[in-house]
Amino acid sequence: MKRQNRIAFFNILSTVVLKGSAFFTGMLFTRLLGGSGYGSLKLYNISVSIVAVVFSLQTQTTLANARVEYPEEAQKGYQSSAMTLSALFFGLCTGIVLLFLKPVSALLDLRPALVLLVLFQAFGTFCVEFLNKKNVYEFRAGWNMILSMVMVLVPLVLAVILILQMPYETRYVGRVVANSLSYGVVGTGICVAILVRGKTFFHREYWKFCLILALPAVFHNLSDLILNQMDSLMLNALMNTAAVGYYGNAWNFANFLFILFQALNNIWCAYFFEEMKTGERESMLAKSRNFLEVFTILASGFLLLAPEVYHVYAPKEFWVATMLIPLFVSGYYVNFLCTFPVNFEYYHKKPKVVAAITISSSLLNLVLNYVLIKAMGMAGAALATLVSHSLQLTLHHLYASRLGKQDYPFPLKLWAAYPAAFCAVLAVVFLLPNAWFVRWPLGAVLGIFMLLRIKQRKVLI
Numbered sequence: 001m002k003r004q005n006r007i008a009f010f011n012i013l014s015t016v017v018l019k020g021s022a023f024f025t026g027m028l029f030t031r032l033l034g035g036s037g038y039g040s041l042k043l044y045n046i047s048v049s050i051v052a053v054v055f056s057l058q059t060q061t062t063l064a065n066a067r068v069e070y071p072e073e074a075q076k077g078y079q080s081s082a083m084t085l086s087a088l089f090f091g092l093c094t095g096i097v098l099l100f101l102k103p104v105s106a107l108l109d110l111r112p113a114l115v116l117l118v119l120f121q122a123f124g125t126f127c128v129e130f131l132n133k134k135n136v137y138e139f140r141a142g143w144n145m146i147l148s149m150v151m152v153l154v155p156l157v158l159a160v161i162l163i164l165q166m167p168y169e170t171r172y173v174g175r176v177v178a179n180s181l182s183y184g185v186v187g188t189g190i191c192v193a194i195l196v197r198g199k200t201f202f203h204r205e206y207w208k209f210c211l212i213l214a215l216p217a218v219f220h221n222l223s224d225l226i227l228n229q230m231d232s233l234m235l236n237a238l239m240n241t242a243a244v245g246y247y248g249n250a251w252n253f254a255n256f257l258f259i260l261f262q263a264l265n266n267i268w269c270a271y272f273f274e275e276m277k278t279g280e281r282e283s284m285l286a287k288s289r290n291f292l293e294v295f296t297i298l299a300s301g302f303l304l305l306a307p308e309v310y311h312v313y314a315p316k317e318f319w320v321a322t323m324l325i326p327l328f329v330s331g332y333y334v335n336f337l338c339t340f341p342v343n344f345e346y347y348h349k350k351p352k353v354v355a356a357i358t359i360s361s362s363l364l365n366l367v368l369n370y371v372l373i374k375a376m377g378m379a380g381a382a383l384a385t386l387v388s389h390s391l392q393l394t395l396h397h398l399y400a401s402r403l404g405k406q407d408y409p410f411p412l413k414l415w416a417a418y419p420a421a422f423c424a425v426l427a428v429v430f431l432l433p434n435a436w437f438v439r440w441p442l443g444a445v446l447g448i449f450m451l452l453r454i455k456q457r458k459v460l461i
Helices: 002-019 021-056 059-069 072-099 101-108 112-137 141-163 172-198 204-238 241-278 281-313 316-347 351-376 378-407 417-431 436-457
Strands: none
Touching: 021 072, 021 112, 021 141, 021 172, 021 204, 021 241, 021 316, 059 072, 059 112, 059 204, 059 241, 072 101, 072 112, 072 172, 072 204, 101 112, 112 141, 112 172, 112 241, 141 172, 204 241, 204 351, 204 378, 241 281, 241 316, 241 378, 281 316, 281 417, 281 436, 316 351, 316 378, 316 417, 351 378, 417 436
16 A cells, blocks of 8 residues: 555656646746746647657557557567657658658748757657656656656756846747757667667557557547647737737646646556456456546636646736636536546447547637637637536447446546535636635535545545
């Protein structure tokens, strides 16, 4: 039990540190870059994320399934074979981009030099994520902690040095260069290390298994990225870069909750796949109830404390986006609820269904963003994403219930009470936006309740 808690703690901490760097550094870079510069950085990062998803083939998403499919002694070989597949395809796509560099530069609205930095950072980002997933599923939390610290501190220090030497109007480029060099260099080293250790490059069976699962994951993750980032792209098109900066900073602030979800989800997924494989259904359901309880309390507490904390976190110029945070948090909570049917679908090797549902939600998001941004501005963008995530949850639950029939472990009666409680807290936040003296004590009560519950069961999840 102590080992389980120690692994959980370091996996959560490493994920929060690695993926939460935008949150932790937001207080610094909003002040150094201003609204417009922060918006430009946000748009650059979206390009990196898109390239990392498409050009890498998302082979890291197959590592959990590979641990179910193949014995332990085959894992290093599978990992090096999957990495080879990604590296070759990334190299091919990079060659095509270099051949058509000027049109690609115009399409992304980035200078050619920045497009090259996008490519380098995207490859490094994929490799870091590959190693992160590998360590999670091998329960090597300590190594993930070291990786996370390196990937936060090195680009942060380098960015500050570069930014302070640049004109105010182009300071965001300093952050871009720092991130690209740091991720590119470390990621390349990770790639080489995995290839050397596995010594398996082309393996027909591994590649076939990998592609069957990875290709739908590309469409799913790309659609999910569009679902979460289309709002920023359309705000840039329909409003201005400063609006993207204000919106993006509030999104980064609320995204800390989503990072906590990802950290907890990494732990839960590892046990879910393992215990579904071994038939330990009751243990898996117990962990699922714990997960539902812990994240519902975290999301509710975040809602209750967010307005005042955000006003400390962001410069006054950015406070106009405070009203968006409850909508962002609600969207992340709905996304959290999706993890149960989605992972059930992945366990049954239905990635095409996952991708199809995400694509459908993204298309709805595109239409709603266009309509609602024109009508409501930034609030319309946040509302469009929330509605799209709600459609996503509905479709996943309906399909997974049909797929599992009587054997589906997450029926509505298991989890319906948790979103009901979250909605009650959401109502308090909307009804009492300025009553911090009511919201903060309520948040403290929820926090104490969660700690007592964790102490009682002696495990986080």
